Amino acid sequence: MTHDNGTTAVHSYDAAGRTTQLVNAKSDATTICSFGYEYDAVGNPVSVAEGSGDRVTYSYDALNQLAREQRSGDSAYDITYTYDAVGNRLTKVDSGARTTYAYDAANELLTEDASGTLTTYTYDENGNTLTTDAAGAVTTMTWSYEDEMLTVKPATGGRVTMTYDG
Known part of the structure; x- marks a missing residue:
């Protein structure tokens, strides 16, 4: 794919149609950035x-829910996740900073507590x-x-109005 500014994005795919490589390049073919992707037997990115x-790297629990995400290099991080029996995320621990989540009986997120900073949510019927x-x-x-x-x-002010065409 060539963008209006002349840069290109070249994707390579496996037999299942998943991206295995992405190379972004300038108009002179100089690589801007590139990524290689690997998947497990059920299609989760690993x-x-x-x-x-x-x-x-990504690892998953027995229900194929993301359990851990680790990054190497200058921007390294290590994030772990836990879930309840129906798949709601209960915790996220990002390099020691813990976020907990609570849900109502309809599995709607009610609260998100990020190390003492509370966010609450309300819903209609x-x-x-x-x-x-x-x-x-x-x-x-x-x-x-x-x-x-x-x-x-x-919360910062203003208003965004959505319109639909059909």
Whole structure:
């Protein structure tokens, strides 16, 4: 694929149609960045190798839920995840910083506690998010009777209105 600015993105795929390599290049064919992708037997991505030599690896639990994500190199990190019996994420530990999640009976996210910074969520009867309150910064959403988002009022001010063509 060639972009308007002359840069290219060349994808290579395996027999299952998954990306195995992506090379982004300038118009003179100089590589900007490249990535190599590997998958496990069920199709989960297990590794992304960057042209710089950095690598992100992924491991999964018995239910194929992401359990760990590790990155090597200058921007190294190590993130682990746990889940409840129905697949809701319960915890995320990112290089020692812990985030916990709580859900209602409908498995809707109610709270996210990131090392003491609490975010709460409310929903309408159809499960559409109505408010997100991040430590007092409230974002509100409105929805149509067809469950299409109509407006978003970010905590930072302003308003975004959605329109649909059909």
